[in-house]
Amino acid sequence: MIYVHVVAERSTKNAMGNNRIIAHLDMDAFFASIEEADSPIFKGKPIVVGSDPHSVDGQGKGRGVVSTANYKAREYGIHSALSISVAWQLSQKAKQEGKEEVIFLPVDMGRYQQVSLGIYGIIKKYADIVESASVDEFYFNLSSEENNAWKLAEKICLEIKKNIKAEYKITCSVGLGPNKLIAKIAAGQKKPDGFVIVRQGEVEGFLEPLSVRELPGVGPKTAEILGKNGIEKIRDLKKFSYEDLYDLLGKYGIELYYKSKGIDDSELVEDREVKSIGEQITFEKNTIDAVYIGDVFSKLCSDVFLRFKESEFKSFKTIAITVRFSNFETKTTAKTLKEYINNDKIFKLEALKLLLPYLDKRKNPNNKLIRLIGVKIEKLQT
DNA sequence: TCTGGGGTCCTAGGACCC
């Protein structure tokens, strides 16, 4: 309860002022839109960017998921995170019904990052502070002392939208609000090519009818806990005191208490520091072949070490590996070394020592098949 | 019907130190 008291003080402060205008820009079906714009023959067709659906046997049994489906493909019931084999089946079904077959494309992250950088450049011409929240999301500051600050901000957003469309032939959705939380939720309300403005006085009315799932950070698990307590809409959430929410969800409940009222003092972060570098891979077929797993693992380590070498970091101290079994049970083992290292031989040796127990009876007594392996480094030092 | 790959942040328990 002492903790709750301390946090409660924050709510009355609202130190960052009442005149902030924050924008959130979210690209529409980003990966798929870029592919469509880059290849005119794809125009107007259903497109899915993600894993290869045909691998293994050419029967659409490929492993993995959909990264992005364009709006045409969404009409088939295909969406992000859907398993690629199900997406493939939906495409086949549509084809039998006389509809167009889906075009499946691999993820070309280098290209998307290139476009992302270009969009950042466009926004930077209009805003002093720009935060790249991900490859397809940006926050930027449009606060000003002008009397018509909101009108000005609106005009800038429309111009940015226009410039992005002119330069890359793709659309985005923008939200304008008094803080990051409201800007982000607003941006998601009228996709694609949307623009939603929520001024200070409109915040609570805007939030109330929305599902709690719209709040960033509320995933399936949290939504279920809330649902069991009769909380479906943000309106319902607002009825609970922060003591209630703390009891229900711990520290995160306190965060939710403020979010439900549209309170968010968080600052834009221009340069987020990297905390880890890692890679993982799912095998096309589950395996317990130690030689094969060792080869793939060695390659993963090399790739991670290469990225480390190309990074701003000079050394690291913690190595962590991941093993996921065929039943999706996932184990991690980490080791923090006595000293920082920057040597690939030591790295590989230490990583291998963490993996080895899973390949024999020590940590895998029943020789369970392995689905995925991964390796990452943490405690990075510049 | 299965469930990628890149991450961040939080929690809880244990070790260890003063």
Next chain:
DNA sequence: TCTGGGGTCCTAGGACCC
């Protein structure tokens, strides 16, 4: 004979995001 309490580091697991 009865074992406090604060602080930090480490590990494993889990929720969440794009």
